[in-house]
Amino acid sequence: MQIAVLVKQVPDDLAGARLTAAGVLDRAAGPATTDPVDRNALEAAVALAEAAGDSTVTVVAMGPASAKAVLKECVSVGATAGVHVSDEGLAGSDALATARVLAAAVRRLGPVDLVLAGARSFDGATAAVPAMVAELLDLPQVTTVTAIEAEPGALVCTQVLEDGHARVRLPLPGVVSVDEYVNTPRYPSVRSKLAANKAVFEVLTAADLGVTEVGPDAARAVVVATAEPPAREPGQRIQGTDARDTAEKLVAALAGAGAL
């Protein structure tokens, strides 16, 4: 089974993250890490590959030079190869341009049976790129998957819906985006981390992939304004003589504020 996994580097803590005036993530604002949900996508890939045998798992990351750390981490927990799309011109790309780059990178790998990705990134949270990649590769998709069962030539994917859940059969090749409930990612061993440090990744530019419409000028959706959310007034602490008194004071305060 040949599997491609789309992975992304994101801020380590959203509390310290910020946007530039152009609405682009300021990558210098704080430490970065592998998108947590991408760890789930990789875990799903490695588990499927182990079950199928004779398989490869190639991780594809688009991002600055520091994104190489994400590829190393992925190799330390089971990926067999990595592709790094690194190009200053990619900064400020919208979801569609990002999907075009990633689809081109996957296409370059040759025939793949499955493309796996996190359902929504920790920072941007557009939840758009996996479905766009599926469209651009003309593959069927199942998004926001919480469980995967392998069948010969297909996967049966569970999706949580607003009022229940659905199980959908996806013939392979196909694209699946997973959420964090799909599995528990494994941890690297010291030995696997050391081995991953020696891994060499193919580094490509957008031009290498034949994708020219990237960056803010090519974005079809553009941020025209950014702002901090309106500051909340400091909250009121409610303290009574005991639990009952506290509760009654809280209800009175909520009723007074029109919230009850």
Next chain:
Amino acid sequence: MSCTLWVLVESERGVAADASLAVVTEARRLADACGGTVTAVAVGEDLDDVVARAGAAGAHTVRRVSGGYADYATEPWTAALHTLLTTHAPTALLVAATTRGADVAPRLAARLGTGLVTDCVALECTGDGLLGVKTVLGGAAVTRSRVRDAVAVLTVRPGVLPPAATDGTAAEVVVEDLPAAPSRTTLVERVPAEDTGEVALEDARIIVSGGRAMGGADGFGVLRELATALGPTAAVGASRPAADSGWVPVSLEIGVSGKKVAPDLYLACGISGASQHLAGMSGSRTVVAINKDPEAPIFGVADFGVVGDLFEIVPALTEAVRAHRG
């Protein structure tokens, strides 16, 4: 500017999704302000009631697409919408960011080669055109985005808009004869949620939410009692640690990886206030935090804070609410 706004009205077995109808009403508000029109697109089977409700919610026109669309599938829906949008070229297609709405919208945008703004918490009609307002970085920033293309695609976070109108006049109905494109995926099983009599999180006006401090599935009992006391618009939610631990179903998780909610009143019980959770409940109008730890970050976003043991405070609060409601 004048705009022609289209809204995908999602439905299942003849029942329209409230989140979609709320988008129709919001589209009507925008169209009335800028001199535009609203067209609802209803895809599925048994659509009589769906069409009627779309009109009542504010659609001027409803385009009805039936025949081979009984079960949702990405590819037939994408193909049908793509045909309609390329034929009529409206200003924008608005889609509620439900699981299915968020599945079809990006695929459609990629097929159209158009820009996409997802998970908007508000829509604005300005001289620059239609803007999608969204929170990013877990609520740390707010962006306003415009799509450069003629057919913009925007999705709207469920729960952030007021409920749909029900008093609109009947819409003009156009029956679209679109043979369904083949689907490579197949629906194996559709399992409705157990009817617990509880209101869905997206529709709840009050949410009582529990975190790690609930200690287990049984701990959520006190929250359910409080929700019951607060009335039929109240629901129980959870933070990721509680959902991860299996104490409540995954579908009750609120946060970056769970539901995004915007109730009138949000009671966070035993929730520390990690940024991932705050991102899911940042649209709440009034926030109450109950936590043992006076330094918990949740107090930083709470309008009312109680420092104490939730297993003492919440039952007392349930009694106080019952007394207040008579």
